[in-house]
Amino acid sequence: xxxxxxxxxxxxxxxxxxxxxxxxxxxxxxxxxxxxxxxxxxxxxxxxxxxxxxxxxxxxxxxxxxxxxxxxxxxxxxxxxxxxxxxxxxxxxxxxxxxxxxxxxxxxxxxxxxxxxxxxxxxxxxxxxxxxxxxxxxxxxxxxxxxxxxxxxxxxxxxxxxxxxxxxxxxxxxxxxxxxxxxxxxxxxxxxxxxxxxxxxxxxxxxxxxxxxxxxxxxxxxxxxxxxxxxxxxxxxxxxxxxxxxxxxxxxxxxxxxxxxxxxxxxxxxxxxxxxxxxxxxxxxxxxxxxxxxxxxxxxxxxxxxxxxxxxxxxxxxxxxxxxxxxxxxxxxxxxxxxxxxxxxxxxxxxxxxxxxxxxxxxxxxxxxxxxxxxxxxxxxxxxxxxxxxxxxxxxxxxxxxxxxxxxxxxxxxxxxxxxxxxxxxxxxxxxxxxxxxxxxxxxxxxxxxxxxxxxxxxxxxxxxxxxxxxxxxxxxxxxxxxxxxxxxxxxxxxxxxxxxxxxxxxxxxxxxxxxxxxxxxxxxxxxxxxxxxxxxxxxxxxxxxxxxxxxxxxxxxxxxxxxxxxxxxxxxxxxxxxxxxxxxxxxxxxxxxxxxxxxxxxxxxxxxxxxxxxxxxxxxxxxxxxxxxxxxxxxxxxxxxxxxxxxxxxxxxxxxxxxxxxxxxxxxxxxxxxxxxxxxxxxxxxxxxxxxxxxxxxxxxxxxxxxxxxxxxxxxxxxxxxxxxxxxxxxxxxxxxxxxxxxxxxxxxxxxxxxxxxxxxxxxxxxxxxxxxxxxx
Numbered sequence: 001x002x003x004x005x006x007x008x009x010x011x012x013x014x015x016x017x018x019x020x021x022x023x024x025x026x027x028x029x030x031x032x033x034x035x036x037x038x039x040x041x042x043x044x045x046x047x048x049x050x051x052x053x054x055x056x057x058x059x060x061x062x063x064x065x066x067x068x069x070x071x072x073x074x075x076x077x078x079x080x081x082x083x084x085x086x087x088x089x090x091x092x093x094x095x096x097x098x099x100x101x102x103x104x105x106x107x108x109x110x111x112x113x114x115x116x117x118x119x120x121x122x123x124x125x126x127x128x129x130x131x132x133x134x135x136x137x138x139x140x141x142x143x144x145x146x147x148x149x150x151x152x153x154x155x156x157x158x159x160x161x162x163x164x165x166x167x168x169x170x171x172x173x174x175x176x177x178x179x180x181x182x183x184x185x186x187x188x189x190x191x192x193x194x195x196x197x198x199x200x201x202x203x204x205x206x207x208x209x210x211x212x213x214x215x216x217x218x219x220x221x222x223x224x225x226x227x228x229x230x231x232x233x234x235x236x237x238x239x240x241x242x243x244x245x246x247x248x249x250x251x252x253x254x255x256x257x258x259x260x261x262x263x264x265x266x267x268x269x270x271x272x273x274x275x276x277x278x279x280x281x282x283x284x285x286x287x288x289x290x291x292x293x294x295x296x297x298x299x300x301x302x303x304x305x306x307x308x309x310x311x312x313x314x315x316x317x318x319x320x321x322x323x324x325x326x327x328x329x330x331x332x333x334x335x336x337x338x339x340x341x342x343x344x345x346x347x348x349x350x351x352x353x354x355x356x357x358x359x360x361x362x363x364x365x366x367x368x369x370x371x372x373x374x375x376x377x378x379x380x381x382x383x384x385x386x387x388x389x390x391x392x393x394x395x396x397x398x399x400x401x402x403x404x405x406x407x408x409x410x411x412x413x414x415x416x417x418x419x420x421x422x423x424x425x426x427x428x429x430x431x432x433x434x435x436x437x438x439x440x441x442x443x444x445x446x447x448x449x450x451x452x453x454x455x456x457x458x459x460x461x462x463x464x465x466x467x468x469x470x471x472x473x474x475x476x477x478x479x480x481x482x483x484x485x486x487x488x489x490x491x492x493x494x495x496x497x498x499x500x501x502x503x504x505x506x507x508x509x510x511x512x513x514x515x516x517x518x519x520x521x522x523x524x525x526x527x528x529x530x531x532x533x534x535x536x537x538x539x540x541x542x543x544x545x546x547x548x549x550x551x552x553x554x555x556x557x558x559x560x561x562x563x564x565x566x567x568x569x570x571x572x573x574x575x576x577x578x579x580x581x582x583x584x585x586x587x588x589x590x591x592x593x594x595x596x597x598x599x600x601x602x603x604x605x606x607x608x609x610x611x612x613x614x615x616x617x618x619x620x621x622x623x624x625x626x627x628x629x630x631x632x633x634x635x636x637x638x639x640x641x642x643x644x645x646x647x648x649x650x651x652x653x654x655x656x657x658x659x660x661x662x663x664x665x666x667x668x669x670x671x672x673x674x675x676x677x678x679x680x681x682x683x684x685x686x687x688x689x690x691x692x693x694x695x696x697x698x699x700x701x702x703x704x705x706x707x708x709x710x711x712x713x714x715x716x717x718x719x720x721x722x723x724x725x726x727x728x729x730x731x732x733x734x735x736x737x738x739x740x741x742x743x744x745x746x747x748x749x750x751x752x753x754x755x756x757x758x759x760x761x762x763x764x765x766x767x768x769x770x771x772x773x774x775x776x777x778x
Contacts, residue, residue, distance in 0.1 A: 004170050012761070055392070074090075075087070084113050085114075086107065089108065089109075092104065103128065104127065118156060118157060120155070125155050137176050153168050161187070163185065177201065178202055179200050183196045183197060191232070194234075199231060201226070226248075226314075227247075227248070230244040240264055240265070245260050246258070254284045256282045256286075257282075259278015260278045261276050261277075271302050293317065295317040296315025298312060305341075307341070309338065310338055311336070316332075317334060326359070326362055331438055339401075347396070351394075355392065356389050359444055362385070384424075386444065389416075393407060393408075396408070404438040412433075415429045415447065417429070421461075427457050436449065441479075446477045449475075452470075453474045467497070469490060469494070482513075482740065489509045491507040503524060503526075504524050505523040506522055507519070525546075528557070546580075549576050553573050558570065563668065568596050571596070572606070573592070576590055583611065586607070586608040587605070589606075601617060601624075603646070605619050618645045621646045623646065625641065627665070631775040636668065638665070640664045642664075644660055645657070656674070658675075667711075670708050672707070672719075674702070676701040676703075701720070703718070715729075715736070717731035717736035718733040734768060736751045751763075
């Protein structure tokens with residue numbers, strides 16, 4: 001929305017000044033005529049109806065070496081029967097008390113009636129104000145050099161009241177244009193000038209080079225500003241001009257309407273304030289955009305150069321600006337429009353009292369529609385409309401005075417993002433203050449919110465769903481390509497909450513085109529099933545993938561089984577996490593460490609598949625498991641297992657270690673190519689012990705070049721079984737061998753013994769009998 005009226009375009013006071021001078025001049029002239037008619041001796045009679053006639057009449061009045069006025073007439077005739085005087089070729093020059101003015105009134109003929117104390121000029125009267133000092137003083141007719149020129153006729157003057165009036169058209173011309181009115185009344189006692197009807201002004205940068213006589217033809221000007229009012233009153237002593245309803249100001253596509261107007265002048269008769277009442281409307285019509293502002297009343301303030309510096313619209317100001325692609329609407333209790341110097345263009349608007357502004361995007365959706373992963377994304381977020389509410393708003397314009405540049409609020413404000421379709425969410429953003437930036441076409445490009453920012457996104461269709469985001473600051477950037485929001489950033493104690501989850505970080509970024517959320521700085525995401533924290537976290541809503549980097553810390557809360565002890569949480573730390581919600585798989589990379597209760601797992605890479613109930617670790621696998629149930633009378637010795645990889649099946653309670661497997665306890669070490677560990681399913685009371693973090697080993701099976709070291713004892717086998725609860729070890733091979741430096745060597749296809757016990761059961765088979773060799777000390 002642009003403003004276009006300046007004081008140069010509202011110089012109605014010019015009309016008041018020169019018409020006031022007209023009334024003063026005529027009154028002064030008639031007073032001098034009356035005095036002259038009493039004192040001047042009559043010349044000799046020259047005709048029966050003529051009492052006396054004088055040629056080349058001239059009269060001046062001087063006070064303290066200053067000439068106040070000079071009256072000149074080519075001829076004065078005194079009529080015998082009517083006792084009237086007729087003056088022909090009349091010129092009156094006015095200089096003021098100090099000789100500061102040089103004005104002139106000129107007419108071909110006027111008639112004075114001493115008995116009625118009236119003067120009547122039936123024909124044309126011309127008046128010129130501000131004649132250059134070097135211009136000749138005795139040239140009859142208009143000089144065409146005056147600052148203001150006036151033409152009227154049918155002028156009547158009442159000598160008793162001093163009122164001069166005419167019911168005929170009054171026309172005038174000045175440097176900035178020309179004008180007219182129907183009738184004029186001047187009361188010198190009240191110093192009141194009244195133009196009773198059809199007041200018209202046509203203003204332009206320079207007056208046309210037409211003669212004064214041409215003013216009797218059309219008074220319209222092809223370009224410039226046209227001012228019309230129902231009537232006009234000029235109170236000279238009070239320095240106030242009143243324009244009666246309706247008041248209309250027009251310049252090209254611009255138009256201003258008001259019920260009544262009041263113009264207040266300073267000591268130099270310059271306009272300083274204009275008061276507009278009875279409803280004020282300003283409009284502008286362009287081929288590509290139309291704008292309008294309305295208010296119950298208004299006020300204009302002018303600077304010393306006569307230029308408008310401020311326009312105030314009060315009593316419920318409303319405005320609208322519409323183009324093919326966008327619409328801007330607003331309302332406020334009061335709006336102030338500020339104009340810059342020296343170009344006098346609109347610079348800023350300040351709106352007060354329950355301000356509401358709406359920005360609506362009317363452009364069609366992009367063709368073809370946006371897609372990601374070959375699926376359409378639908379309308380852009382924030383493309384429909386933006387509604388701003390605030391106690392006070394400052395709107396700044398670009399240097400052309402038309403295009404929006406910036407909008408500021410400095411008090412608690414609210415911005416609503418209303419989507420163009422019901423399938424999208426409706427956003428409401430609140431903050432201590434807002435800043436909105438616009439591009440060269442007055443299209444919203446970005447906005448900022450500061451101080452206790454709270455954003456709420458609510459579903460308009462389907463099941464109720466509410467998202468709440470809070471932070472200290474927020475910035476949203478619009479995309480020129482789609483017209484919708486491209487990115488939303490929040491920082492300073494960011495918090496997020498929806499019915500399913502919560503999140504927090506120092507900074508959050510939402511990339512709408514990719515439906516991607518980035519959390520940075522002590523980022524954390526959690527719900528009832530778990531929690532993940534890291535330095536940086538990226539969540540893609542379109543693909544359902546999440547990536548966390550830097551000091552990743554994850555906690556899972558297993559679902560408790562009926563009648564079982566409360567499960568302990570599973571906790572994981574790593575350098576990086578990748579999660580896919582579609583498959584339910586999570587991958588941890590770099591210095592991975594998992595623990596649950598007293599169980600521990602370390603590896604280079606860890607994959608969790610919660611849907612399949614599987615765990616896969618690869619690279620430098622190290623785990624710690626409990627051999628015995630809690631409360632066992634045997635001494636608890638945790639098992640440390642190292643391998644290249646680990647695969648765990650939750651359903652089967654089985655862990656499979658592969659690649660250079662090494663199992664170690666306080667009393668024995670085992671190496672093998674592969675190791676399977678089976679965890680107990682029930683505790684001693686028959687209840688499930690899954691997920692408690694202290695699940696003991698039911699048994700373990702080692703395969704491939706199995707070797708067991710127990711102190712000095714060494715056992716080798718093809719495969720072996722270990723039952724921690726009984727401390728029993730079964731070795732299988734062809735043969736399986738146990739070597740003991742003190743007790744000798746035992747071979748068999750199956751060897752069974754207890755760790756820490758010297759007894760052993762040996763089985764053989766045909767062709768491979770059991771064999772024990774003991775060393776005999778000599």
